Structures are given as structure tokens and as C-alpha cells.
Amino acid sequence: xxxxxxxxxxxxLRMELYLDVLQQCRAEGRHNITSADIGEAVGVSPESVxxxxxxxxxxxxPMVGYEVDKLISLLRSVFGLDTLKKICLVGYGNLGRxxxxxxxxxxxxxxxxxxxxxxxxxxxxxxxxxxxxxLAEVFGVVKSEGIVAGVIATPASVAQEIxxxxxxxxxxxIWNFAPVxxxxxxxxxxxxxxxxxxxxxxxxxxxxxxxx
Amino acid sequence: xxxxxxxxxxxxLRMELYLDVLQQCRAEGRHNITSADIGEAVGVSPESVxxxxxxxxxxxxPMVGYEVDKLISLLRSVFGLDTLKKICLVGYGNLGRxxxxxxxxxxxxxxxxxxxxxxxxxxxxxxxxxxxxxLAEVFGVVKSEGIVAGVIATPASVAQEIxxxxxxxxxxxIWNFAPVxxxxxxxxxxxxxxxxxxxxxxxxxxxxxxxx
DNA sequence: TAGATTGTTAATCGATTAACAATC
DNA sequence: TAGATTGTTAATCGATTAACAATC
Numbered sequence: 001x002x003x004x005x006x007x008x009x010x011x012x013l014r015m016e017l018y019l020d021v022l023q024q025c026r027a028e029g030r031h032n033i034t035s036a037d038i039g040e041a042v043g044v045s046p047e048s049v050x051x052x053x054x055x056x057x058x059x060x061x062p063m064v065g066y067e068v069d070k071l072i073s074l075l076r077s078v079f080g081l082d083t084l085k086k087i088c089l090v091g092y093g094n095l096g097r098x099x100x101x102x103x104x105x106x107x108x109x110x111x112x113x114x115x116x117x118x119x120x121x122x123x124x125x126x127x128x129x130x131x132x133x134x135l136a137e138v139f140g141v142v143k144s145e146g147i148v149a150g151v152i153a154t155p156a157s158v159a160q161e162i163x164x165x166x167x168x169x170x171x172x173x174i175w176n177f178a179p180v181x182x183x184x185x186x187x188x189x190x191x192x193x194x195x196x197x198x199x200x201x202x203x204x205x206x207x208x209x210x211x212x
Numbered sequence: 213x214x215x216x217x218x219x220x221x222x223x224x225l226r227m228e229l230y231l232d233v234l235q236q237c238r239a240e241g242r243h244n245i246t247s248a249d250i251g252e253a254v255g256v257s258p259e260s261v262x263x264x265x266x267x268x269x270x271x272x273x274p275m276v277g278y279e280v281d282k283l284i285s286l287l288r289s290v291f292g293l294d295t296l297k298k299i300c301l302v303g304y305g306n307l308g309r310x311x312x313x314x315x316x317x318x319x320x321x322x323x324x325x326x327x328x329x330x331x332x333x334x335x336x337x338x339x340x341x342x343x344x345x346x347l348a349e350v351f352g353v354v355k356s357e358g359i360v361a362g363v364i365a366t367p368a369s370v371a372q373e374i375x376x377x378x379x380x381x382x383x384x385x386i387w388n389f390a391p392v393x394x395x396x397x398x399x400x401x402x403x404x405x406x407x408x409x410x411x412x413x414x415x416x417x418x419x420x421x422x423x424x
Numbered sequence: 425t426a427g428a429t430t431g432t433t434a435a436t437c438g439a440t441t442a443a444c445a446a447t448c
Numbered sequence: 449t450a451g452a453t454t455g456t457t458a459a460t461c462g463a464t465t466a467a468c469a470a471t472c
Contacts, residue, residue, distance in 0.1 A: 008439070012416050016409050017393050034453065042393050046453090047441060054455065062447045062454045079412050080419045094310035099407070101306050108411040149418065173418045175411065181229050181254050189421050191414040195311070195405065197228050199320040199387065200291050202403040204224050206361065206385045207292045209401050220463070246429065258429090259465060266431065274430045274471045 007078075011052055017042040018049070019075045025068050034065035081109040086147040087175075088114040090162050091154035092122050092132050095177060095195075099153060100127045110149070114141050142169035149173040156180045163190075219290075223264055229254040230261070231287045237280050246277035293321040298358055299387075300326040302374050303365035304334050304344050307389060307407075311365060312339045322361070326353050354381035361385040368392045375402075 007015075021041045025033050035049040053060065056074055060066040076082055087110045089096055096115070105112050117123060118135040126132050133141065141147070150166040152159050152174060159178035166174060173189040176182055179196040219227075233253045237245050247258040247265070265272065268286055272278040288294055299322045301308055308327070317324050329335060330347040338344050345353065353359070362378040364371050364386060371390030378386060385401040388394055391408040 006420065007416075009413075010439080012413055013409070016391075016412055020391065020393070036453085043395075045441075047443090050454065050456090051440075058455060060454055063452055064448070065453070078419075079416045081412070081415060083415075085415070085418065094313050098306035098310040102407065104408045104411050107408060108415045110411065110415070149414070172421050173414055175414050179228075179232065181232070183255070187421060189414065189417040191410060191417060193405070193407065193410040195314065196316045196319060197225070198403060198405040199316050199322065200228055200293070201221075201224055202361070202385055202387050202401065203293060203295075203297070203320045203322070204219075204291045205401040205403060206297065207290075207295075208218065209384050209399060222463080248429085257465075259467090262430065262432090263464075270431060272430055275428055276472070277429070 005055065007055065011055065012079075014042065014044055014048070014052055015075055015078065017044075018052070019072065019079070022068050022072045022075070026072065031068055032065045033068055033071075035060070037065070079108075081107070083109055084111055085109055085149055086111050086113040086145055087149040087151060088112070088116065088138070088142060088145075088147045088166075089151045089153060090116045090135070090138070090166070091152065091177075092117040092119075092125075093153065096151075096153040097127075099151065100130070113145050113147055116141075138165050139169045142166070142171060147171065149175065151175045151177070152182075153177045217267065219267065223267065224291075226254065226256055226260070226264055227287055227290065229256075230264070231284065231291075234280050234284045234287070238284065243280055244277045245280055245283075247272070249277070291320075293319070295321055296323055297321055297360050298323050298325040299361040299363060300324070300328065300350070300354060300357075300359045301363045301365060302328045302347070302350070302378070303363075303367075303389075304329040304331075304337075305365065308363075308365040309339075311363065312342070325357050325359055328353075350377050351381045354378070354383060359383065361387065363387045363389070364394075365389045 018038055021038055035046040039046040039049045056078060059070050059074065089100060089112060092115055100112065100115060112130065115126065115130055115132045116135050116138050117132050123132050123134050148171060150171045152162050154162055156178040159176065159180045160182060163174060163182045163184060167184055167188055174182065174184065176190055176192050177194055179194040182190050184190055230250055233250055234245065247261040251258040251261045268290060271282050271286065301312060301324060304327055312324065312327060324342065327338065327342055327344045328347050328350050329344050335344050335346050360383060362383045364374050366374055368390045371388065371392045372394060375386055375394045375396060379396055379400055386394065386396065388402055388404050389406055391406040394402050396402055
């Protein structure tokens with residue numbers, strides 16, 4: 001029932017789409033869904049949907065399809081959404097503020113447990129009960145709070161330095177918004193979300209559109 | 213010299229890293245660089261670097277390596293960074309404000325030419341000379357300004373509707389921050405940058421780390 | 425020259441697509 | 449039962465890695 005092989009990034013991305021569709025179905029009161037329905041909703045062939053679900057240990061029934069509730073649980077467990085993970089945010093500029101005030105954390109099973117910045121004018125301000133702390137406190141707070149992941153929303157110039165601090169403090173995962181390839185030891189996961197890179201990727205993709 | 217085959221997404225992502233390394237090299241005054249150097253800096257094998265550059269029409273010399281300036285120009289042209297593209301932003305919440313005030317646009321060859329929101333309290337406010345306009349103006353402004361791309365930084369619930377409006381207005385590319393699979397006609401490019409999906413991907417990746 | 429480094433083809437690997445038997 | 453739909457293997461496709469001749 002639990003996956004053992006590493007899922008490809010592409011698979012994971014598709015599965016996130018499946019989860020979205022399934023939740024819509026549940027909201028509409030449907031109990032079952034076929035691979036064809038899922039596929040059509042997310043722009044993927046039914047075969048690919050089945051292949052993806054097969055990797056997770058399949059749960060469908062011929063003629064009936066998949067149980068919506070069961071599949072939602074399965075995907076949530078694959079993504080680890082029901083495991084609470086403490087995360088900290090480093091960098092409280094425009095982007096940091098937008099992140100801190102967003103509602104994305106819960107939905108992915110994270111608790112935003114601390115915010116850090118080096119600017120003395122920003123330290124002490126904050127979101128609700130959460131106050132921005134001085135960068136120097138990272139090590140101690142990560143340890144004492146049991147924080148396992150960190151977000152880097154700082155300028156690119158200091159991103160690697162921040163990554164080192166986080167890793168030293170024992171963090172196992174980094175969500176990186178800086179357009180910098182971070183060098184981290186094995187066993188530490190980095191997920192890049194650089195807006196700059198995203199925009200360049202869009203620019204590149206546009207070229208083929210205009211060529212037609 | 214100009215690429216004709218579609219580059220894989222993975223290739224493009226790697227090439228963005230190469231460009232970063234090359235720009236650092238130029239800043240340090242280096243004129244040449246080998247595939248081994250590039251590879252080491254970005255965590256890719258020299259063979260892969262050469263293979264990627266080969267796809268673009270290679271420009272290196274045995275025993276010397278690649279000319280830094282030449283390669284920067286080549287990559288900038290591959291990404292289309294020197295072609296100015298007008299883009300508009302829809303949704304001026306926390307994320308929209310962070311985007312509008314960022315410096316990412318120029319660097320990817322975009323000019324942020326208009327901002328839209330439906331909230332009357334927000335319309336009229338703005339960044340520098342740019343004022344937030346009413347959502348109803350999208351169609352007219354996109355046409356009159358010659359805007360070719362749009363950013364969706366709205367709640368997920370209205371993202372598809374906004375996409376339809378943008379596409380109808382003639383936009384060819386969408387940078388989508390909403391955690392929704394957008395359905396667009398062929399010939400329109402969508403680049404997803406949903407933070408919610410990114411965070412779930414991180415959560416999934418963390419599972420394997422903690423399993424070890 | 426000698427040898428480091430590229431250009432480019434070949435081999436491997438993995439992911440996607442197709443096919444179809446199993447089954448409810 | 450009949451036939452729609454899954455589970456699962458096989459075939460195809462593409463990307464990555466390896467290899468090595470070409471070359472500066």
C-alpha cells in the first residue's frame with residue numbers, strides 16, 4: 001500500500017493534480033471516479049493515470065473505478081500531508097511577508113513556527129502571535145522548537161550562507177526561493193521555487209509559441 | 213546556431229544554472245570555461261553539460277573550453293531574454309504586491325505594463341507610475357498596450373475565469389500562481405508556479421529523507 | 425608533439441504509451 | 449451474461465550516461 005520506489009518528479013506533479021480533482025469530486029458528493037474521468041480533468045491519458053496509481057498500489061475495481069475517499073487518503077499519505085512538520089522562514093521582505101500571511105502551510109502539513117530576518121527594523125514585527133526574530137537566533141530556535149524545514153526568501157547573495165546555517169542547525173529540507181543552486185549535504189532535500197527561474201522558463205517557452 | 217528541436221524542461225532548467233555560473237565567471241574576469249567547471253558548479257556531469265550545449269549548436273574548442281561571453285549570448289538568446297515582452301499582473305493581494313515590487317521582470321526581458329484587481333479598495337493604488345486598474349479593463353488594455361503575457365495571482369476559484377479573459381484578449385503566455393490546472397487553447401503557454409504545489413512537493417520529498 | 429578537452433555517436437536507463445488479459 | 453474498466457506486462461520513446469575519435 002505504501003510506495004517504496006522513488007516516484008519521478010513528473011509523477012508527483014500529476015498526482016497533485018489528481019488530488020485536486022478528487023477533492024472536487026468529493027465536494028460534489030461523488031463516491032467513485034474512473035481513470036478516464038481523472039485523466040480528462042487534468043489533461044493526461046487514462047493509461048497514465050492508472051500507471052501512476054499502480055505505482056502506489058492500486059485500489060480500483062473494474063467497472064466501478066476508484067473510491068474517491070480511499071484515493072484521497074492514499075494520495076495525502078503519499079505526500080505526507082497528515083504528518084505535521086515545523087518549518088521556519090528566513091527573510092521577511094515582500095515575498096517573505098506574502099508567504100507568512102498565506103494559508104498554504106496547513107494544507108501541506110506544515111506549521112510555520114519561526115521567522116527570521118537580519119534587518120533590525122523588521123525584527124520584532126510580525127504576523128499574529130509570530131514575531132520576527134534576529135537571524136542570529138536561527139540555530140538555537142531550530143533546535144529548541146524541533147524545526148525540520150526552512151524557507152529561504154532572502155536575496156540570492158546570502159542564500160547559500162543561510163542554507164549552511166539551516167543545515168548546521170539540523171534542518172532536513174529547504175524550500176528555496178533564491179535563484180541559486182544550493183549546495184547541501186546528502187540527506188537534505190532542496191525544492192527550488194525561484195520566481196526568477198520560473199519567469200525565464202516562461203520566456204523560453206514563449207519563443208516556440210511565437211515561432212509558429 | 214539557433215535551436216530547432218524542443219528542449220526538454222530539464223534541459224532548460226539546467227541551462228538556467230549554466231547562465232548563472234557563466235555570469236559569475238564574467239564578473240570574475242574569466243574568458244573561458246570548461247564543461248567540467250560548469251558541471252561541477254551546478255552539480256551536473258561534464259558530459260551532460262556538453263550534451264546540452266550540443267543541442268544549441270556547440271561553440272567550444274578542445275583544450276580551451278567555451279568562451280564565456282559567447283555562451284552567455286547564446287543562452288540569453290535561447291531564453292529570449294533580449295526580446296522585450298509586455299506582461300500584465302492580475303491579482304494585487306500579498307503575492308501580487310510582492311511580484312509587482314520585485315526586480316525579476318527586466319532580467320527575464322519582461323516589462324510589467326499593467327496591474328488588475330477586482331477589489332475597488334485596491335484599484336487606483338499602485339507601484340510607482342503603475343496604477344492598479346479594474347478587472348473589467350483587462351480586455352481593452354491588453355489590446356491597446358500590446359500585452360502578450362499575463363500573471364495570475366488570484367485565488368484559485370477564479371483562476372480559470374481570468375485565464376479565459378486573458379486568452380480572449382489575445383495573450384499567448386500565462387504565469388500561473390493558482391493551484392489549478394488551467395485549460396487553455398493550443399498555442400497558449402502556461403507555466404505553473406503555484407506555491408501550494410511547491411510546498412506539497414517538498415512535503416513528499418521529505419518523506420524519503422526521514423525514511424533513511 | 426602530447427594530452428586535455430570538445431563534438432558526436434552509441435549504450436543504457438527510465439518514463440510514457442500501448443496492449444490486453446483479468447474481473448467485477 | 450456482456451462489456452466497461454482495471455491491473456499489469458510489453459513496446460516505444462526520449463533523456464541521460466558512457467565512450468571515444470577529432471582537434472586545438
